[in-house]
Amino acid sequence: MNRSAANSQGQMGSLIISAMFVLAGVVTLYDTLSYTDRDSKVFPQTVAIILIICASVSFIMRFIKPTDEGGFGQGIWWRRVLLISTMVLTCIAMPYVGFLPAGVIAFAGGLIAAMHDRWSLSNILLYWGSGGFIMVLFYTLFKFVLHVPLP
């Protein structure tokens, strides 16, 4: 991605996030209308107003003084998506298949996503072996030593 494209992406991203923050402030102000106690309202209302002001100024500043060079930058998207989606899948599967089998999904996703070298038999055995050891170790620590009720 060239510099101007990155700048353009950064500008647009900043605008969208600033607008989202303004929206969050407005939603909060609306939500506070339903609170019965005045003490519950005063802090979120104050913070929401500060958020709206700061995010609005940031939004306007993007037009007046466009200096950002943000953006998603370089990197392989399918790896990012695979990592997060397998972690989400783990959460969904956890109540049905148990913690350890569900954890294997996240581990496999993370391993495939982070594996930039060529796969070889020794790699597969080493990485899966050490991964299995780490998972069982932590599962044992949390389940049987710390008595966390893992599903």
Place this chain on the structure above:
Amino acid sequence: MELDQFLAALTPLNLALALFGVLAGTIVGSIPGLTATMALAVLVPVTFAMEPASALILLGAIYTGAIYGGAYAAILLNTPGTPSAIATTFDGYPMAKRGDGDLAVALACFASVFGGMVGALALLFLAPPLSKVALAFGPIEYFWLSVFGLSLIAALSNGNLMKALAGGAFGMLLSTVGVAEVSADIRLTFGSQTLIGGFGVVVALIGLYCIPVLIDLVAVPGRHLKVEENVKAVRIGDAFGLAIRSKFNLVRSSVIGTLVGILPGAGGSVAGLVAYSEAKRTAKSHQKFGEGEPDGIMATESANSATVGGGFIPTLVLGIPGTPPDAIVLGALLVQGVRTGPAMFTQSGSIVYTFIYGLIIATILMLPAGLLIGRYAYKSIVTIPKAVLVPAVGFMTIIGTFSIRNSVSDVIIMLCLGVFGWVVARFGFAASPIVLGLILGPIAEQGFVQGWIIGDATNNLFGMFFGRPISQGILAFTLITLILPIYLARKKNKAHVELES
């Protein structure tokens, strides 16, 4: 009499318990999601069969080790192992990324031992008079203290103050989700049962700090951290030299940590942030905080470790626990039949002084133990292949987050916050102001609302907020923190312009 108690703390059993406690605490603290509170809660029943002083030494050593252990993940993975290590990430991770992770780990160890010693010595010599500080702090003082902590947002803004302030305000807004601090209104849940419990600080820490690192790690090939050709050991000599040069920073941060530790509810995270803010405010022109400045690590680590001794002051003298781990230790004391209160130092002197000496010994033992664990932690993190590191850390984030409230929903919230944090950080909205807002929001709200109610009832709102001496002092420091960098920057610009012309 005190020599007897010192010798009692040096028995082989007590020494072994102190060493075991420090090692166990350090390992627990280094795992994101596992906190000192959890480690203490698990081990409390074990201590019931012990002598009271030995039990206290074990609990104190675990607490000390856990607070220090949080620095490893903060430095090497940009994820605070415990909330106390939040500010350690600001300079620790940039140092690790440029190849100075070994130095950062050693610095954190030296600073933690120094801070821990200052806190423990304050507990030994100044406990009764210092406990009065806890009573002098009312809701308004807590409010201004949190505002002082929030002023650090300006320091973390990286030239984009409005984005940082918006992030801080958004973090405070997140802190209001769930049941209201003072009244019982349900806020910003939109009918979701999951959100009634609010956003847990540790859940948010893991999500906002750790997940973005993982997302970045998988996207590109190459090593996680820059390393020298031969990784040998942590750089003890360099770290010791830097610590000696920054002795004033260490002393000031440790005193701040002790004083903040005395305040019930404040804790290591607030102490670390306040000490970091002070270190940045008084920094020399060549120091670049937030970009891998060793003084930033030393300020945070000495302050958060000093809160251990500081927190025991109101716990033992007044029976008011400053933090959740203090509350567990207080519970263990009561089970052992020890009554806390001003007379405790005379009535149960043998137990209390043996415990304090044990705490000092545990803090000293943290130096070799911490450097040894630090060496292996650093070597492991830098040499482990990315294809093992990423899924292992991912698995740890899931199991650590789940264990906080035994909730799958928390894991989903953690992932959502992580992706959100990664996206907004790409466009200049850093995670740190959001986390600051999330941590300090409840303290600020409680102090503000309670102060408002009292001021309203006494018809003296202005006096309540601005008329109390401690409030005025904190407010003055806050204003200096906010205004001084702007003044110095303008002065520097003016001098630069004059020089050019």
